[in-house]
Structure formats: structure tokens, C-alpha cells
Amino acid sequence: METLKIDRVSVAHNNRLAIKEVSLSVKEGEIIGFIGADGAGKSSLMHAIAGVIRFEGEISFQGVSYRSPAEAEKLKSIIGLMPQGIGLVLYDLLTVEEHLRFFSNIRDIREDEKFSQYKQRLLKMAGLDRFVDRRAGNLSGGMMQKLSLICTLLHRPKLLILDEPTTGVDPLSRIELWEILDQIRKEEGTIVLVSTAYMQEAARMDRVLLFDNGEIIAQGHANELIESVRDMAYTLTSASDLLSMSTLDTTYSLEPLDAEHKEPTLEALFFVNALQKNRLLPLIEITPRDGNNGFSSVVMEAIGLTKKFGDFIANDRVDIRLCRGEILGLLGANGAGKTTFIKMLLGLLPMDGGELNLLGKRIETTWDRQTLKSSIGYVSQHFALYNDMTVRENLLYFASMHQIPMDIALRRIARYADELGFEGYLHAIPTELPLGINQRFSLAAALLHEPVILFLDEPTSGVDAIARAQFWQLLVALKEKWKIAILITTHYMSEAEFCDRIVLMRDGSKVADETISDFYQMHPNAQTFEDIFLEYYR
Template identity: 85%
Template sequence: MQMMGMLKIDRVSVTHNKRIAIKEATLNVNEGEIIGFIGADGAGKSSLIHAIAGVIRFEGQITFQNSVYHSPSEAEKLKSQIGLMPQGIGLVLYDLLTVGEHLRFFANIRNITQDDRFNEYKSRLLRMAGLDKFVDRRAGNLSGGMMQKLSLICTLLHRPKLLILDEPTTGVDPLSRIELWKILDQIRRDEGTIVLVSTAYMQEAAQMDRVLLFDSGEIIAQGSAKELIESVREMTYVLTPSANLHSMSTLDTTYSLEPLEAEHISPTLEALFFVNALQKNRLLPPVEITPRDGDSSFASVVMEAIGLTKVFGDFIANEHVDIRLNRGEILGLLGANGAGKTTFIKMLLGLLSIDGGELSLLGKRIETAKDRQALKSSIGYVSQHFALYNDMTVRENLLYFALMHQIPMDTAIKRIARYAAELGFEEYMDAIPTELPLGINQRFSLAAALLHEPVILFLDEPTSGVDAIARAQFWQLLVALKEKWKIAILITTHYMSEAEFCDRIVLMREGQKVADDTIANLYTAHPNAQTFEEIFLEYYR
């Protein structure tokens, strides 16, 4: 006799565009349990989530609340019990409706009686999400973090017994993430809801009752975070450069299947990805950056912004921001969603007009667009969504950008070949960007931004949605670039662990700069903080 609220997934397979997305997944979940799905892009997490939510055709059988379904139409009777939040920031929200209207709409289409009890529940959710002050704001004007919180409480309105969340926290700042999890935890305890969550943040996964590791359409490991971490402890060492051929290194850790003459350190769930890659023999080329063709002597202060201000209507996106970027420095620009990071970068680039303050690039005051013309060949930029042409192959994309930069053809071909080897996307040269995993796109976007050997690099959230291995690799690259080329890098990210690799951190909050210091100094100033995330959060309290 199984329990009433139990979820049973029996050999579920999903075929998407003739490709097997997930193969014979089997899983049993008890009432009130919270399960984390982790794995690289395209590993099959979303497909399984869609199958369970009854929005895609599948083979196999799913049982929930003693009701069996084999197809979306059979799942129909259970949909009042299920809540699905699909992947993508604000995906299920209507830009033009206000927060309050969303809640009313979602309650209405689920036919909820809106009595006192419901209203009380609704205001509790609003308070928990911190949205109670924004009931009349349109969803399109919310920050990414707020959108995700709104999506979550909209999904919770009908008190689902089964809550399925597909990467609810990707691209969301740490503060909003913590709030999201608080809501989830509370509801789960109050309502005994089963929660299935996929996530790219391993710290989050570590908090769950059980974690499932997905790889190429299969669940390859499952267990509590502790168990999983134990299973890879043996293979995790402190950074040991060029240990052996069967090892992989990040900036501070080395993973190896063969025993090393080095000390073990405590692994995180991320280690699972590396060890799995090693076991499947998917090795990455070691990061090597050859010195640049041009010379490396240029101004020591590459960018100086004094009192930069940007106003949209009556909303001040940036208010008197002073930031200086030095040669050979990685500067991390951190802040919650909507704190004004992207606006700031766009002002630096000239994509947005500057409403106040002064800006100098490479020692030159920027007054008009003409001043920028000469500087364009010194600046590289990777935007939030890796803007690339989707009708051309990787090679053609790169050649096109080289042409636009007026790099002689033979030099361009040589450089492209070199980057392809060094950044490890040689085998994808003739593929179309949309067919490639995000991590590969990210690397060749970087290559496109480096083709003309710039001395300043602006990177806007280059690691969002990219899997752990690709991110580690990416940071090794950045550090190598900085050391070899003395290039200056300004980068924004929502992974607080990545802040540790920056030389200096600027923290922004509501359009203003609230901190600007080295990591070490920040740790000194906040002695109670164990991780950088905690420091970050202190600025938002």
C-alpha cells in the first residue's frame, strides 16, 4: 500500500525531435520530499520535468496520488494538483499585467474560491516574496529576481501537492535566490508538497533531500548530497598543476581518477561533473594562451568613470557611479538584478547615452560618438545573450567579425585557428551556434571579442546558464588572458563563488556603488563571513 501523496515515475522516456532526451528515468518520491535535478545543458532535466508535469508526450508510466497517467491528456485530471514553473526568467508572466493582476488571474484560471483564507494566504506569499509593495507594478518592469519570485508565488497559489520548478534561480541574484528558497521551504513544510527542482547552483542542490545527476539523457547518480559528495572525495585534490593526463583542474581544485601525491580537499557537488567527465573520458584541452601579436604597453588606467548617471523616465538606473579599471585587472561588478550593472556597461560602450558624469577610456575623455571611433579597436564586448549570427557557422561568424575589424585575412585565419585550439571549440567550427551547448557559444563569443586583441574586455553575465565545467574552464582562460596580455576585464556575474577569482569587486545596489575593494579587504571588513555570498548579503541587509 503506497502513501497517498507519493509520486512514482516508472521508466519514463521522452523523445524530442527524434532525439532521445531522457531515457527510462525511474524515481520514487515521498510526500514533502524535495529533489534536486543537476546536470549539464541538454542532459534531459527539462524533458523529464515536462513529462511529469504532463505537458509533453512520453513513454512509461507516472503515478501520483494513486492516479496513473501515460500521456498529457491522462494527466489532465491531476493538473489542479500540480504546479509547473518552466525554465526562463519571467517566462510565464505577462509583461503588461501588474503583480496584483497576475495573482488574480492565476487564482481565477485555477478556479480558486477567493475567500478570506485565500486572501490571507495570498498576502502571506506576497510578503514572503517582498512583492507586497509592488502590487501595482507591471511584470515587464520588474527585475529578473522579482519576476522569478512572482512566477513562483503564482505557481503556489493553488497549493499544489506536486511542485515542479525548472531552473527557477538561473540568472537570479543571491538575495532573490535566498528569498525564493525561503518561500519554497516554508510551503513545503506547511503543505507537505513534493518539490522537484532543477538548478545550476550546487550550493542549492546541497540543501535538498536528494539529488539526481543527469548526463546525456540518463540519471547516472542519485542520493543525498552528502552521499554523492562522499563518492567523489577520493578524487578531489588541492590544485596540482599538470598532474597527469587523466585529471582536470579548476582555479583551486584538481580532480583525478588516479591517485595523486597531493592533499585531498573537501569536494562540493560540482566535483560530480568533473569526475563524471573524467570517467567518460571527456577531457578538456589545457588552457594555454600565447602572447598577443601586438604590444602590451598602454595607459595604466584603462577606464575611469566619474559620477556616471543614467535616467530612464523617472527611474534612476545609475546614480553618480565612480569606477576605475586598471590595466591587468579583473574587476567583478556584482549586484542584484536591476541594480544597474548592464546599464553601466552599455554606457561605457556608448550603446546608451550618458545623462551625467564623465567618462575616460584609455586616458581619453569621451564627449561625443566621434571620440569612440578610434577606441573601438581596443574594446571587446560579450553581451548577456552571446549575440551571434544564427545563420552562419562558428567559423563564418569569426571570419566575419575579423573582417569587420579589418584584420588582414591571413592573420585572421591564423588567429581563429589558434583561439579554436586554445579555447577548445575546434570540433564545432562548422556548426551553427544554435545547435551548440551554451558553454561552447560562450567560448567562441569570447573568441569573437578577442579577435582584434583588445586591451579592455567587458563581459556581461558570461556564465549564466553555463554548466560547471565550462565555467571553470572559462575562468582559467580569463586569468590567463589577464596575466599574459595584461588586459583589463570588467565582468558581471551572479555566481558569488566566481567573485573569488576577481582582483577587485564593485558592489552595486539600486543604481549606486556600495562597495569597491579587493576580496581580501572585503573579507577583513566582514570577519563573520564564511563565503563571499555572505559578504554580498550584508550589503543588502
């Protein structure tokens, strides 16, 4: 039975059309996926359906029509919206239990025995029943997302709208989130609209919609969409065909190439669409750094590094070595200790045990690390940019922090803006930028002082496939041209394939440290690195 109908809906932001006369019908119990590049219009349509922004056109749900947020009020009791961003609806100082009480009060839910049983069931499904007294600020990213989801489910919505609920969430937690959604839609008949940057999740959806420039340009089951681009994906070649587009491991072309075909994933839709719209990926060109460095080949070595928070051991005697010209992937479930480890390397958290050597220097005091800051770059999990300054002003500020002379700073900013493709955004503020552009500008801020080591904490979370491909081309170019050492965390298991070495962490400890080829030799039945990852966490 059709219960949700979107009829010629359009959304505009500051005179820019974000959604153009989109029409769509959804049946009870269906899960519909929204995919597309940053700024394609997914969030705008979701917010229009949720009745929280103005729109043109008409939406009807369960026989009730609305043309504005005011008219949508009568349906808010059966609509649930989880906006994009880890923990965006949470309060750091409230515990898990206090959040459930707070959201049930907002929804005016009667706290009877039936509701208590439902609440406990949600907690158990989310794996949070043992953490009801833990503050949200002390939860991992995956736990935050699961708490946000069950807070959105408390009033038993019949229309559930989730804007990238799994962004920044590890593969195991993503599986658990999808099990919750599947169970809710089957038991409650709930319609679920969900946007995602993880293409593997598309197989769990009844239908996938591909958005581009405010329009739905393709839709169908994931297998149908993959089949439509199968003949356009090839094993990477050196062919310089103007009608082709290459990532680090695949070439896409509208015309036949003299190369073997490669099994495509749903991400191929992004690249084929870009080709059809003549949006070729610009070549990444990294010019030589201004200066040279004489540091030894081993630029970071942690021996038995330990961090405790009271009785909780966040990092337990971790040994990791990083060399020049190497990309090291630090992977693990949310709460495994990856970010804590990076913060100790940076001096943002004190070490409680072990030994750390950076750039040939034994780190024992804050001053030891202070003298090395000019050789270290960092992009945090949540981009540390100033939203009341333009991109150009942010970069000038970071240059002044590193005491870079103004003439050199201006030259480097102009160079990075051109090479990284954000020249047209220099006078915009960060909140106005697509995630992919924000990511590049954040990387430019970390590169201004030409570091020897670069620490990147989940820099690609929530970024679309093309922007991630460009980002990894850039990292490889930095490794090869600058011989820079890169330590990166990510929850996109496909990105592990582009690392020289992978360290897996679990419950604060290192459980594996191998090259990609060695991992596959040790796990011969694995089809993807995600299969290998899950073997360590199940």
C-alpha cells in the same frame, strides 16, 4: 507516502536519446534536486513529468497514471511548471498585478476572498507587494524569477517543477526563493522538483540526483554525495598527472596525489564523474594576439557616473577604475545597477552625470565612443546571437561588423573554434547548443577584433560547473597572455575568488572596492565570499 512514481521513462529529441529509462519515486512534501552538466537530460525529464513532451514509459501522480501529454491533461490542474530562463513566462508590458490576474484567468481560478488573501500572501513572501503596479520589463532578474514562481503557485499545485529558477538571481534573492519553496512544501505538502546550477542550494534539498548522459548516476543527500568524493579533491598542484583534472584552485584525481586534501563542494561530483568517464578538461591555449596596443595602464575610469530613469536613480555617482591585465568583479543584488553601469560604459545608455574616460579618451559624445569600438569587447547578459544563422555565419557577421578582412577573419574563427572547443558546432545554430558551448562561442564573437577591454555581463549564468571552470581558465589566460582588462558581473560568489578586485554595488551606489584578501581580512569570520556578500545586503 509515495505520490510520484517515474517508471522507466525515456525521452528522445531528433533521434537522440535525452533520457534513458529513468525510474524514480518521490514522497509528499519532498524537495528533489536535479544537477548535471548542460545537456545531461534534466530538463527533458522535467518536461516529461510535467506532461508537456512525448516520452516512453509510465508516470503516476497521486494514483493517476499517464503515458503521454494527452493522458497527463487530467492532472494539469495540480501541476505547476516554471521553465528555464529569466522571465520566460512573463510579458514585459504587463504589471505584476496584471500577471497575477492573467494567470489566475488561465487557470480559471475563482477570485474570492480566500484567493485574494492567498495572492497577497504570495506577493508578501516574494517581496513584490510594493511593486504590484510595476511592469515586468522594469523588474530586476531576481524579481522576475520571484514573480514567475508565484504565478506558477497561484493554483496551489501539488507537484511543482522548477527548471533552474534561481539562474541569474543574486544570493539574497535565492535565499528568499528557497524560503518560499520550503514554506509551500511544509504547508501544502507539495512535491518540488528543482534543477539548479548553484551547488550551495543542494543542502536545502531532501535528495540530490546527479544526471549524466541521460541517466541518474548518483543520488543521496548533499552531505552523502560530498563524502563520496572527499578523498579525490586536493589543493591545486602543478603535478601533471594524466588521471587528474584541475580548476583554478583545486585538483581532482582518481589516484592518490602527493598533495594536501581540500574540502570538496558538491561541484566535485562533476569533475570526478568526468574523470571516471575519461573526459579530461582540455588545456586552454591562447595564442598571442595579431597586433599590439599602446594604451596606458588605466583603460577605464568612471568618476561620479550617474544614471536616472525619471525619479529613480539607477547609478548614483559611481567611481570605478579598471587597469590592463586586471579582472574586476562587479557584484551586487539584482537591481543594484551593475548592468546599467556597463550599458553606460558601452554607450547603450546615455550618462546623466559624471565623467567617463575610456582608453585615455574623455567620453562626451557618441562619436567619442564610436572611435574606440574596435578596442572594446562585450558579452551581454542574454547572448546577443542570431538564431537563424549558424555559429560560423554569426562569427563571420561579427567579423564584418568590425571590418576584419575575410582571410584574417577565417583564420581567427578557426583558431578560436579549436582553442575554445566549439569546432564541432560551427554548423549548428545557437538554439541547438548547450549553454557552455554558447558561452564560448559568444566570447569568441567578442574577441574576434582583439579588444583591449572586455565587458562580460553574467556570462556564466546557468552554465554547469565544468564549463564555468573552463571559462575562467580562459579568462585568466586572456589576462596573462593578452594583458586584457576584464570587467565581469556574476552571481556565483565562488567566482569572486578568481577576480583581482571586487566592487560591490547596492541600490545604485558603490559600497565596497577591495581585493579578495582585503575583504577576508575585514571579515575574519567569513567562511566564503558569499558570507561576506550577504553581510552587505542584510
